[in-house]
Amino acid sequence: MNFKYSLDRSSKKFICPKCQKKTFVRYFDNIDQQYMEESLGRCDRESKCRYHNKPNRRGNYVKQTFEYSPPSPSYHNNQEIVKYGRNFRTNNLVQFLKIYFTQTEIQNVILRYLIGTSDHWTGATIFWRVDQFNNVRGGKVMAYNRNTGERVKKPYSKITWIHKINKQSDFVLQQCLFGLHLIKENKSKTVAIVESEKTAIIMCILMPKNIWMATGSKTGLNEKVLQPLKGHKVILFPDKTEYGAWAGKSAMLTAKGFKISCSRLLESYDLEEGADLADLFFKFKGCTNHTNKPLTPKAKNLQTLGEINPVVWRLVEEFGLV
Numbered sequence: 001m002n003f004k005y006s007l008d009r010s011s012k013k014f015i016c017p018k019c020q021k022k023t024f025v026r027y028f029d030n031i032d033q034q035y036m037e038e039s040l041g042r043c044d045r046e047s048k049c050r051y052h053n054k055p056n057r058r059g060n061y062v063k064q065t066f067e068y069s070p071p072s073p074s075y076h077n078n079q080e081i082v083k084y085g086r087n088f089r090t091n092n093l094v095q096f097l098k099i100y101f102t103q104t105e106i107q108n109v110i111l112r113y114l115i116g117t118s119d120h121w122t123g124a125t126i127f128w129r130v131d132q133f134n135n136v137r138g139g140k141v142m143a144y145n146r147n148t149g150e151r152v153k154k155p156y157s158k159i160t161w162i163h164k165i166n167k168q169s170d171f172v173l174q175q176c177l178f179g180l181h182l183i184k185e186n187k188s189k190t191v192a193i194v195e196s197e198k199t200a201i202i203m204c205i206l207m208p209k210n211i212w213m214a215t216g217s218k219t220g221l222n223e224k225v226l227q228p229l230k231g232h233k234v235i236l237f238p239d240k241t242e243y244g245a246w247a248g249k250s251a252m253l254t255a256k257g258f259k260i261s262c263s264r265l266l267e268s269y270d271l272e273e274g275a276d277l278a279d280l281f282f283k284f285k286g287c288t289n290h291t292n293k294p295l296t297p298k299a300k301n302l303q304t305l306g307e308i309n310p311v312v313w314r315l316v317e318e319f320g321l322v
């Protein structure tokens with residue numbers, strides 16, 4: 001039997017009028033051989049969206065309109081952080097940090113950012129995304145090289161999320177800035193934002209007077225994630241060659257009342273494309289090749305670092321600009 005209309009049997013998907021994802025199957029008029037009105041259809045995201053607008057028997061329908069509202073974020077249980085907060089001897093990034101920093105500095109930064117270890121890949125690191133209300137919005141898992149501190153990108157880029165590893169298919173990931181939970185501690189502190197989580201924790205050791213956060217990606221900088229920081233002084237440190245993009249967003253947000261500025265610091269140094277603040281520090285420490293030779297305890301001392309590293313003072317000046 002041929003129905004007058006049915007859900008489209010081709011694999012073509014449209015934008016769902018409710019959740020705005022490209023998961024929408026429209027109703028097809030089998031007699032006129034054309035799609036029916038565009039709000040008629042079913043969203044494939046059955047657990048997360050559930051939109052289904054059917055034509056009635058005569059082919060009539062009630063038009064539905066939606067104000068787009070993003071689905072509410074899922075949260076991990078806070079106990080998850082405790083569960084993964086161990087095995088730091090096998091955590092490659094933590095072991096890498098030992099080349100440059102003292103045990104105490106590293107322990108402090110692990111506690112501050114609630115860093116975890118995953119065995120999904122050997123020695124992988126977990127960067128929990130905890131928001132300003134202490135909700136755990138996600139756990140990003142990344143693999144690093146123990147000797148160079150660089151991300152493992154071969155044979156593929158080793159990045160995933162705890163909810164994916166644990167096969168929580170209903171989990172709605174809504175990222176916040178890495179380090180956002182630290183915003184509560186002191187309203188007068190300037191927030192410094194970089195792209196990489198690793199850089200945020202390294203900068204936190206080097207310049208602990210500021211609150212360091214990370215977007216986690218070049219495109220992770222937007223009004224929505226910065227909203228909780230409105231009213232705070234914010235300075236952006238884009239990666240080398242990303243200055244233009246971040247400065248543009250900074251100007252747009254300033255116009256909307258954010259107290260935000262964008263540092264040109266990295267642009268003024270001769271660095272590789274994509275280099276960031278941490279790379280700059282290592283360069284000026286004479287450690288560009290990241291040799292595995294431990295520094296003397298004295299050289300690891302932060303004050304000494306400031307004395308031998310002109311970048312520290314350039315940075316302090318940058319903060320004066322906010």
Ligand SMILES: [Zn+2]
Binds near residue numbers: 016018043
């Ligand atoms: Zn939908």
